[in-house]
Amino acid sequence: MLKNVAVVLMNGVAPFEFGIFCEVFGLDRSGDGLPVYDFAVCAGEDGPLTLSDTGLTLRPEHGLERLAEADLICLPADRHAPVREDYPEPLLEALRAAVDRGARVLSVCSAAFILGAAGLLDGRRCTTHWMHSANLMRRYPRALVDPEVLYVDEGRVVTAAGTASGIDACLHVVRQEHGAEVANAVARRMVVPPHRDGGQAQYIRRPLPRTSCDTVGEVLQWMSRHLAEEITVEQLAERAHMSPRTFARRFLAETGTTPYQWLLRQRVLLAQELLECSDETVDAIAGRCGFGNAAALRHHFLRTLGTTPNAFRRTFRGPRVA
Template sequence: MLKNVVAVVLEEVHPFELGVACEVFGLDRSEEGLPTYDFALAGARPGPHRTHAGFAVDVPYGPERLAGADLVVVTAVGVREEYPAPVVEAVRAAVEGGARVLSICSGAFVLGAAGLLDGRRSTTHWRYTDRLAAWFPRTTVEPDVLYVDDDPVITSAGTAAGIDACLHLVRKVQGAEVARAIARRMVVAPHREGGQAQFVARPLPEGDGDSLAPLLDWMRHHLDQECTVEQLAARAHMSPRTFARRFQQETGTTPHRWLIGQRLLLAQRLLESTAEPVDAIAARCGFGNAATLRHHFGRRLGTTPLAYRRCFAEPLAS
C-alpha cells in the first residue's frame, strides 16, 4: 500500500531534495487516472523551518504525523551526529509499525541515527559514503550506486537519484505504467536502475558523432533479439573492449545489466496491459522462456510475473 506519505523536514533541509518528494507524491494527478497520496510535511515541531538555501518552509505537523504513514521520506539535511530525538524516534516507530522509509542523499544519516541501517545495505551521496560507513559500521555501504532497496528501507544518492528511488518505489508498489506516467509528467527518465553508477563519465553526447544513443535506441526496439557484446560493438563500429568501456561511461552500467533492465521494463508493461501468456511475453522481451523471465523477475523485483500481473493488470483494465 502507498497512500499516506510524510516527508520529514529538519532545519537546514535541502530544498531540491524536499521538492523531489513533493513532486512525486504531493501533486494531484487524478485527472490523468493516476493515484493520489495523502501527502504531508512533518518536522520536530510545526512552524517555519530554515532551508539550506536560506529561505523558510512552513511545516504544518510535528513528528506525531508520522504515525500511520505508509511511507516516510527523509530528505537531505546537514550531516551531523545528532538529530532531534522526537523525529528520530518517530521515524523508527513508523518503520516498526509497517511503514517503508526512503532517504534522499544525506537523509540516510537520520536513518542511521534511528538504527534503521543496522544489518542492511545502504547508500548516500558519494561525498558522504565514507562517513556513513564510519559512523554506522553495522550497515554495508554501497558507495557507487544510485539507490539501494533493502525493504522496508530505501536509501538513495544525491539529488536526481532521489527521483530514481521514488519512481522505483512507485513502480514496485503501483506498477510500471503508473511510474512511467509520473515520470512523463516530470519529464525525467522513467527508469534508472539502482545499481547504476552515481557518476557517469559521459552523461550527455559531446556532439562528436560517437554517442551510443542511436545504438541504445536500436537495442530498445530489438529487445527480443539476443545480441552479444561483440555483435553490439560491431554495430557501433568499435572493438569489444572499447565498446564495453564506452557503454559504461555513457550509461553507468554494463550492456548485459542494461539489457536485462530494459527487458524487465517491457515485461512489466506487457503483464499490466495485455493478457498474453507469460511464455509469449518472455519471448517478446528476449528472455526466451518463462523460466528465465521468472528468474530475472525474482532476482530484480522480488516477485513472479504472475504475482505482478495479479497486482497490477486488473486495476489498469478496469
C-alpha cells in the same frame, strides 16, 4: 495501499530533494486517474527552518505528531547531516515507531544519516550520495552501505543516493504500490524516464571526453528498440564504427556495465512491465523481450529478481490507469 505521505524537514533542507517529494506525492493528479495522497510537510525540529543556501525560511504546518498516521515518511537531504553530531530524539523515536508499525521511510542523499542515527540502517543494505558514503560507514558501522547504486529497497527502509536518484526511488515506490502504468504516467507528467533500476551505477568512474557524437548513446537507443532481436557485440560495435574490443571498453566506461548485462537488464525490465500491464502469456512475453521461450525468461527473471514471472505478476500487478 499507500495513501498517507509525510515529509520531514530539518534546518538546512535541500530544495531540490524536498521538491521531488512534493512533485511525486503532493500534487492532485486525480484528473488523470492517478492516486491522490494525504500529503503533509512536518517540522523535524524547532523552527524556523531554512531552505539550504537560499535565504528562505520555512514554517511547516505540522509537527512530528503527524508521522503517526503516515504510510510513507520522506526525508529530503539535509546539508548539515554529514557533520551533525546528533538529531532530536523525538524525531528518531517517531521514525522507529513508524517502521515498527509497518510504515515505510524513504531518505534521499544525506538524509540517510538520520535513519542511521535512528538505528534503522543496522543490518540493512542502504546507500547515500557517493561523496558521503565513507562517512556513513564510519558513523554507522552496522549499516551495509553500498556506495555504487542509485537506491536500495529494504522493505520498510528505502534509501536513495542523491538528487535525481530520489526521483527513481519515489517512482519505484509508486510502481510497487500502484503498478507500472501509474508510475509511468507520473513519470510522463514529470518529463522523466519511467524507471531506472536501483542497481545502476551512481556515476561514471572514467568519464569519456565530450565528443560531438555520442555513439554509445545512439547504440543504447537502438538496443532499446530491438530487445526482441538477437544482438551481438560485433553488431553493436559495427553500428558504433568501432572494433568490438574498443566498443566493449567504451560501453563499460559510459554505462558501468557490459553490453550483455545492460541488454539483459532491459529485457527483464520490459518483461516486468508486460507482466504487470498486459494479459499476455509468459511465453509471448518471453518472445517480445528477446528471451525466446518461457524457460529462459524464468531463468533470468529468477536470477535477477529472486522470483518467477508468475509470482511477480501475482504480487505486483496493480490497478490500471482510468
